[in-house]
Amino acid sequence: MTQTAMADMDRWLATSYGPAYRTACLILRNPADAEDAVQDAFLRAWRFRDALPSDEAGLRPWLYRVVVNACCSKLRAESPHRSRREDLGDTDVADPDPTPELLSLRSESSRLVVDALADLPEHLRVAVVLRYYAGLSEKEIATAISRRAGTVKSRLHEARQRLATDPRLQSLQSPDKAFDGEATR
Amino acid sequence: MIDESVLTRALAEAGAVYDEPPGGRAAILAALESGSRREPTPDRAMLWRRPVPIAVAAAVVGLAAMGAVYVGSREPERTSPAIGVVNTTSPDLSTGKSGGSAPQASMPRPPVPAPAPLAATDGGSGSGRASGAGTAGGGSVAAGAPAAQAPPGQAGQAGSLAKVVKTGAVEIAVGEGKVAATLSRLETLVASTRGFVAQSKTQEFGDAPSGVVSMRVPSASYEPVLTQVRRLGEVRTATSNGQDVTAEFVDNEARLRTLRRTLAVYETLLARARSIGEVLAVQQQINGAQTQIEQLEGKLKVLTDQVSYATLTVTVVEESSDADLAVAENPSRLRAALDDAKDNFGDGLAWVIAASGTLAILLVCAGGLLVLAWGVRRAMRRRLV
Numbered sequence: 001m002t003q004t005a006m007a008d009m010d011r012w013l014a015t016s017y018g019p020a021y022r023t024a025c026l027i028l029r030n031p032a033d034a035e036d037a038v039q040d041a042f043l044r045a046w047r048f049r050d051a052l053p054s055d056e057a058g059l060r061p062w063l064y065r066v067v068v069n070a071c072c073s074k075l076r077a078e079s080p081h082r083s084r085r086e087d088l089g090d091t092d093v094a095d096p097d098p099t100p101e102l103l104s105l106r107s108e109s110s111r112l113v114v115d116a117l118a119d120l121p122e123h124l125r126v127a128v129v130l131r132y133y134a135g136l137s138e139k140e141i142a143t144a145i146s147r148r149a150g151t152v153k154s155r156l157h158e159a160r161q162r163l164a165t166d167p168r169l170q171s172l173q174s175p176d177k178a179f180d181g182e183a184t185r
Numbered sequence: 186m187i188d189e190s191v192l193t194r195a196l197a198e199a200g201a202v203y204d205e206p207p208g209g210r211a212a213i214l215a216a217l218e219s220g221s222r223r224e225p226t227p228d229r230a231m232l233w234r235r236p237v238p239i240a241v242a243a244a245v246v247g248l249a250a251m252g253a254v255y256v257g258s259r260e261p262e263r264t265s266p267a268i269g270v271v272n273t274t275s276p277d278l279s280t281g282k283s284g285g286s287a288p289q290a291s292m293p294r295p296p297v298p299a300p301a302p303l304a305a306t307d308g309g310s311g312s313g314r315a316s317g318a319g320t321a322g323g324g325s326v327a328a329g330a331p332a333a334q335a336p337p338g339q340a341g342q343a344g345s346l347a348k349v350v351k352t353g354a355v356e357i358a359v360g361e362g363k364v365a366a367t368l369s370r371l372e373t374l375v376a377s378t379r380g381f382v383a384q385s386k387t388q389e390f391g392d393a394p395s396g397v398v399s400m401r402v403p404s405a406s407y408e409p410v411l412t413q414v415r416r417l418g419e420v421r422t423a424t425s426n427g428q429d430v431t432a433e434f435v436d437n438e439a440r441l442r443t444l445r446r447t448l449a450v451y452e453t454l455l456a457r458a459r460s461i462g463e464v465l466a467v468q469q470q471i472n473g474a475q476t477q478i479e480q481l482e483g484k485l486k487v488l489t490d491q492v493s494y495a496t497l498t499v500t501v502v503e504e505s506s507d508a509d510l511a512v513a514e515n516p517s518r519l520r521a522a523l524d525d526a527k528d529n530f531g532d533g534l535a536w537v538i539a540a541s542g543t544l545a546i547l548l549v550c551a552g553g554l555l556v557l558a559w560g561v562r563r564a565m566r567r568r569l570v
Binding site for chain 1: 196198212
């Protein structure tokens, strides 16, 4: 690989790695899996860099499409474990082996949001994270998940309805207990 | 329905919980640079959505394979060396002491990746990697693997040059009563190259005294030692193998650097830990990281040793007497029949494979002729009507 190509990749990583990693974390709920997925995604994207859109607007949904595919592969690979955990009814139990980063930084409200997201079906969770965390438009999400914009819209609608009825997020919706301060994104 | 702005803020806060992993970007850059990262798993769903291109590709691959089998059955003598691993074997029963063409002279240079200097995010440890590794073309292993020529103490320097593990085996036959002397000369030869004898086994009694010496010689001295070994007797078999482990080496180094950075982060977190639970959790992660670091360091040490010292196994036997040769040249009738059966089976299989290619071509031609005839007949009927 040439030095120029490496520098290009470094610049791309500097701007896109963090958001992509956090997006994968919100989808997967597991930093290690997310790191693997994002690494796979960037390597795969690099393999097909000749086919990448040149403009930033086209590149972004393309990258998220690869990230989402990598996350879905991870989810499918781990689906037996996930279903077993859900059968045991311990989805709300704290992670028995939390990483130090999570121990030191996870706040209660964030945990509630992440838990509520985790209870959403995969297709709804992906749409919500891409729309309200990654900030993709409905059209860009449609590109990212290979579905029509109408499908994305209905998925977002259904996801918001489900989240609205989630008791863990009631505190977020009441004005007096809304999030304090600005988002630290 | 939950408000969009609330959801956006909640997700922003939830996402901010996850810190970017230390060394995450560097790991990607290192994987790209080394080229040793495994290929990402293809998305099967995406593949199955494109049956037509896959069918076309499968047909092309099938035709190419059939053609290769057909051509291969016509030209059985043509061979192509594998990329990355070079293995030459020269059964050498008749050419005398010099052994005909020396395997080290015909060994092609192992492929060397052309790494570029690593970006600054990698801690700078990968800089200066391009020197001497970008040359291409033929030549011997010694010419194409500068790391192998470096002194043993310098051969393990951080991934700056190609890493080639060389191994070889030679069987030589010496005159009657000369096995012990030859083994002694081998030990002297190893000592003169600053190598050492890793294993030695001698059988000096009975009708067929023999000895096996496994020598570890500096990689730079491998070819000269091999040449001198071949001069000690009549070479019966000689095998040389060169394996390029540059990618594995660089990959392990990158993983090691990442783990060390991770360990440093954990140690920082340990200093900030407030409760016993936090201390235990961080300590557990530190233990895991340290274990992985030690494993990787061990792997790198073994690799460095293998690259620095080539392994050459020399088997020394006494030349067979005329009576032994007579026995060897007149095997039993059953043995001869089995050998004939084996040869005939191979010939028959080769004939069937060769015929299958011809048959396939004939079938395609026959099909084309049938279609053509059907079209002509149909056209003639229309004209008649």
